[in-house]
Amino acid sequence: MKLSKTADYSLRILSFMAKKPDELHTAKELVDKLNISDKYLRRLMTKLSKSGFIKSVQGREGGYRFTKPTEQIFVSQIIDAVDGLDKYMGCILGFGACSDDNPCALHKKWALVRTDIMNLFKTTSIAEMAQKDVQKI
Amino acid sequence: MKLSKTADYSLRILSFMAKKPDELHTAKELVDKLNISDKYLRRLMTKLSKSGFIKSVQGREGGYRFTKPTEQIFVSQIIDAVDGLDKYMGCILGFGACSDDNPCALHKKWALVRTDIMNLFKTTSIAEMAQKDVQKI
């Protein structure tokens, strides 16, 4: 019941950036603050840039900055961009899709919980995330 | 938001066996019915035997059989035995444990959902699972 590390990293990175949403953030800064492997983070930043949440400024004095208000970026969109939401939406038993017609004993309750999770992702913005620290314990 | 394949297989196997809870079931039968890789299933059966849900009968005419009423075996116990429940209980962002003191924006809602999931696992018995098919789509 966890997100992939990639999705996890993405949320932590963007949440951190969202504390100062208009500033330019360098990869170095993010690596230092968030304890994420340097090279992996950089690759991820490129991916997030291509997904449109942030844009990169190349060259000296470069970095990354949001392309739109952080109130308009939702957790669900980020997870979808890096992992695909489908990865988290399927049957709890790893099947293709839940069938409401011939459900197992877990199906109905699981479907409810799953809906809750999705709503949680869809209604939580990065701006909201940024209000509280997301620090590695 | 999925269980590991190992946990998934375990649930499917025991659910299937629980349809005829007093019979002896061979690995061959389970492989044929459940489309699970032969060798992997056999290894898993040994593990489940050691966990005490079933016991093996070796030799010709051997197989596996429940050690106690399937009403007394719960999904949570099975997941715990093969994966460890902790694997599914932690922070959604992959941290060590959720801190109620300094929570991020997801924490509270996530903790609620997580409790729901755990209750689902803890209150669903294998007997209950067996009432409905758990078939690979």
Added chain:
DNA sequence: AACAAATACTACTTGCAAGTATTATTTAAT
């Protein structure tokens, strides 16, 4: 005793996410 049919054990292989290393490109400052 020999055989057949089942489980048990140990080691190897594969696939994928995560992590690492290297080199190329971009651009501000000098």
Added chain:
DNA sequence: ATTAAATAATACTTGCAAGTAGTATTTGTT
């Protein structure tokens, strides 16, 4: 122009879950 500091791209390595192979052991049937 040169340099320095940043991002971009590509390929390689590691770690772990899942899958596979082969051999050993157990036990009922003949």
